[in-house]
Amino acid sequence: MPSRRFNNGDTAMARWPGSSLYFEVQIVSYDPSTQLYSVLFKDGTDMELKENEIKSLTIFRPKKSSASPSRRRSRSRTRSRSPARTQSRGRSPGRTPKSAQKSSPVIRDSRKGDVLKVHLTPLKLQDFAVEKRNGEDVVARRALLHEQSPVIQAEEKVEEPQAKNEKVLRYSKRKEYFLESDNKEGPKEFISKPEATNILPDEYPVVEFGGAIGAALSMLSMPPLLYYLVYMCTQEDASLCNFYPHWTFSDLWDSTVFGYFALWILLLALLHLLPIGKIAHGVRLANGKRLRYRINGLLALFLVGILVAVLSYQRISLLYVYDHLHQFAASATLLSLMLSAYVFIRSRTASQEDLSTAGKSGNLIYTFFMGRELNPHIGKFDLKHFSAVHVALIGWVFNNFIMLLAEMNVQQLEIPSPSMILVNAFQLLYVLHALWHQENILTSLDIAHDGFGFMLAFGNLVWVPFVYSLQALYLVKHPVEISQAALAAIVALNTFGYVIFRRANNLKNAFRKNPEDPRLSYLNSIPTSYGSQLLISGWWGFVRHPNYLGDIIMAWAWCLPCGFDYILPYFYGFFLTGLLIHRVSRVEHQCRRKYGHDWDKYCKLVPYRIVPYVY
Numbered sequence: 223m224p225s226r227r228f229n230n231g232d233t234a235m236a237r238w239p240g241s242s243l244y245f246e247v248q249i250v251s252y253d254p255s256t257q258l259y260s261v262l263f264k265d266g267t268d269m270e271l272k273e274n275e276i277k278s279l280t281i282f283r284p285k286k287s288s289a290s291p292s293r294r295r296s297r298s299r300t301r302s303r304s305p306a307r308t309q310s311r312g313r314s315p316g317r318t319p320k321s322a323q324k325s326s327p328v329i330r331d332s333r334k335g336d337v338l339k340v341h342l343t344p345l346k347l348q349d350f351a352v353e354k355r356n357g358e359d360v361v362a363r364r365a366l367l368h369e370q371s372p373v374i375q376a377e378e379k380v381e382e383p384q385a386k387n388e389k390v391l392r393y394s395k396r397k398e399y400f401l402e403s404d405n406k407e408g409p410k411e412f413i414s415k416p417e418a419t420n421i422l423p424d425e426y427p428v429v430e431f432g433g434a435i436g437a438a439l440s441m442l443s444m445p446p447l448l449y450y451l452v453y454m455c456t457q458e459d460a461s462l463c464n465f466y467p468h469w470t471f472s473d474l475w476d477s478t479v480f481g482y483f484a485l486w487i488l489l490l491a492l493l494h495l496l497p498i499g500k501i502a503h504g505v506r507l508a509n510g511k512r513l514r515y516r517i518n519g520l521l522a523l524f525l526v527g528i529l530v531a532v533l534s535y536q537r538i539s540l541l542y543v544y545d546h547l548h549q550f551a552a553s554a555t556l557l558s559l560m561l562s563a564y565v566f567i568r569s570r571t572a573s574q575e576d577l578s579t580a581g582k583s584g585n586l587i588y589t590f591f592m593g594r595e596l597n598p599h600i601g602k603f604d605l606k607h608f609s610a611v612h613v614a615l616i617g618w619v620f621n622n623f624i625m626l627l628a629e630m631n632v633q634q635l636e637i638p639s640p641s642m643i644l645v646n647a648f649q650l651l652y653v654l655h656a657l658w659h660q661e662n663i664l665t666s667l668d669i670a671h672d673g674f675g676f677m678l679a680f681g682n683l684v685w686v687p688f689v690y691s692l693q694a695l696y697l698v699k700h701p702v703e704i705s706q707a708a709l710a711a712i713v714a715l716n717t718f719g720y721v722i723f724r725r726a727n728n729l730k731n732a733f734r735k736n737p738e739d740p741r742l743s744y745l746n747s748i749p750t751s752y753g754s755q756l757l758i759s760g761w762w763g764f765v766r767h768p769n770y771l772g773d774i775i776m777a778w779a780w781c782l783p784c785g786f787d788y789i790l791p792y793f794y795g796f797f798l799t800g801l802l803i804h805r806v807s808r809v810e811h812q813c814r815r816k817y818g819h820d821w822d823k824y825c826k827l828v829p830y831r832i833v834p835y836v837y
């Protein structure tokens with residue numbers, strides 16, 4: 223067996239896939255069977271690389287910052303758009319023209335007045351373009367070098383002083399390297415690394431959800447809508463107009479129920495804190511750090527399952543939850559409001575680097591709704607991650623199971639109905655998938671970009687557990703006769719949706735983790751000036767959001783077991799379709815800002831968002 227050159231924990235330089243650029247990495251592990259090293263880049267990207275793609279630190283030496291061409295450039299040079307200057311930019315004085323042909327992507331000018339943002343494209347050249355973006359001068363230039371040059375440079379004038387300072391700070395923390403052995407006359411390559419999504423400048427925060435008015439309307443309408451839906455599902459006649467509530471406002475409050483709910487949250491919090499499970503890193507934050515997250519959602523779900531089994535064995539009826547469901551929903555609402563208020567207040571004094579730009583606005587209502595602090599945490603306890611994983615997903619599965627017990631009780635069944643089994647099984651599969659891939663949640667829009675405010679607090683504490691389990695709640699009092707053929711068709715539809723959803727998500731996540739993975743070599747992708755590539759084949763060449771397509775197909779498959787007597791149980795299908803269509807615009811906005819023209823190119827290659835020829 224060949225011996226390994228690097229040991230776990232060693233620091234070395236690894237070649238960035240698709241380029242000849244080297245970055246500092248730490249060796250995490252080595253798999254003798256595949257002879258691949260698992261390495262961790264400084265920005266947290268982990269990859270599996272062959273030994274010949276890793277080099278010892280000793281053959282590199284840091285480039286003296288004083289000699290950095292980027293810092294020696296004068297203001298006037300920055301402004302100059304001449305191709306000749308473009309070519310010479312970033313070159314070391316000692317570099318020969320040949321070496322310049324593979325010149326550096328590391329060009330940042332941190333002097334007062336101008337800040338350069340430099341992206342890295344390891345692959346082919348793209349067109350020279352001068353454009354206006356957001357009213358600012360932006361020059362995206364094709365490096366007028368050799369055909370094989372990996373460089374595309376973009377420079378932007380950034381006016382906002384704060385953003386400017388943050389970038390300068392980030393830049394000054396970075397080291398530049400060159401491969402000494404490759405070049406006798408001067409550095410052959412500078413080494414840099416594209417940075418993570420959420421540290422790109424957000425100079426122009428976009429107001430979403432209809433701004434303050436939309437936020438106020440959502441906050442005022444969502445809780446009543448929730449009670450309406452829960453109430454209607456428990457009515458024998460579930461037609462939408464048959465709304466004659468016998469609950470009064472005061473019926474919604476029960477301090478015992480609130481106590482039980484608080485205990486439930488405490489239990490989930492303790493499970494969240496369990497020091498079992500691997501540690502994953504979130505995306506890089508503005509301060510350059512990455513938060514650490516314990517990946518133990520699956521374990522927590524398993525332990526909750528054991529607890530439920532023990533309680534059932536002890537004949538402690540969980541039907542109390544069903545009997546007081548509206549009061550539990552009210553308790554959850556109250557807690558989500560308290561949580562929203564807490565994170566809102568603490569965000570007022572949070573440091574700038576902890577804030578998300580998503581909720582940036584002068585309007586307090588909008589900020590309260592969107593949230594401002596990106597990852598509020600108390601010690602190591604991350605409130606947003608906890609609420610999305612433990613409270614939302616485990617709460618959803620738990621409530622579904624309660625409905626299953628309630629159905630057997632109300633309809634005097636020995637075993638749950640096929641419809642109830644389908645709904646429970648489908649949604650359990652979805653949650654298991656999310657928890658199995660819990661690490662991927664860390665890069666989702668909600669965790670990586672959005673602040674934590676009412677939307678996510680209410681969404682995760684209330685909406686997911688109580689509204690996403692609506693079909694199961696409906697089935698408790700609305701038995702549905704379902705034929706074998708219909709059952710098979712629904713299973714087929716859900717499987718179809720799940721296959722798309724799973725395949726699309728797994729493919730993208732595996733590709734993001736290691737684009738050089740030989741198992742993904744059949745995939746086509748386009749390079750971007752940011753550095754990462756965009757998939758254009760497989761499901762990602764079919765539509766731009768295949769995972770949403772799969773999710774939407776599954777959503778409708780979850781409604782079908784409820785039959786066609788009422789439209790009420792189809793609420794989830796309508797809601798999720800709307801949520802994900804809206805999410806497309808949010809995600810694409812982020813991607814356009816990150817990838818610029820490359821995203822437009824991708825949109826031309828893959829013209830439809832979710833459904834080909836429709837949307």
Ligand SMILES: NC(=O)C1=CN([C@@H]2O[C@H](COP(=O)(O)OP(=O)(O)OC[C@H]3O[C@@H](n4cnc5c(N)ncnc54)[C@H](OP(=O)(O)O)[C@@H]3O)[C@@H](O)[C@H]2O)C=CC1
Pocket residue numbers: 419665666667668723727730734754755756757758762766767769770773798801805809812813816
């Ligand atoms: N049931 C529910 O209520 C909800 C479910 N979800 C589900 O959660 C999952 C995650 O959702 P979400 O985080 O919104 O979205 P995605 O997982 O689709 O992530 C979007 C990101 O993927 C990357 N990307 C986009 N196109 C490509 C491409 N062609 N090649 C490579 N990377 C690409 C971009 O990030 P970058 O390039 O920076 O890596 C983009 O920002 C989805 O499956 C969604 O259906 C989400 C919200 C609610």
Ligand SMILES: CC(C)CCC[C@@H](C)[C@H]1CC=C2C3=C(CC[C@@]21C)[C@@]1(C)CC[C@H](O)C(C)(C)[C@@H]1CC3
Pocket residue numbers: 440441444610611614615656663666668676677678680681682685686
């Ligand atoms: C005020 C409104 C009612 C709020 C509506 C929005 C919320 C329902 C959603 C906002 C983001 C969400 C996410 C999930 C569920 C829906 C909400 C809360 C999520 C937990 C679903 C499962 C996924 O795998 C995920 C990526 C973990 C999702 C995170 C975002």
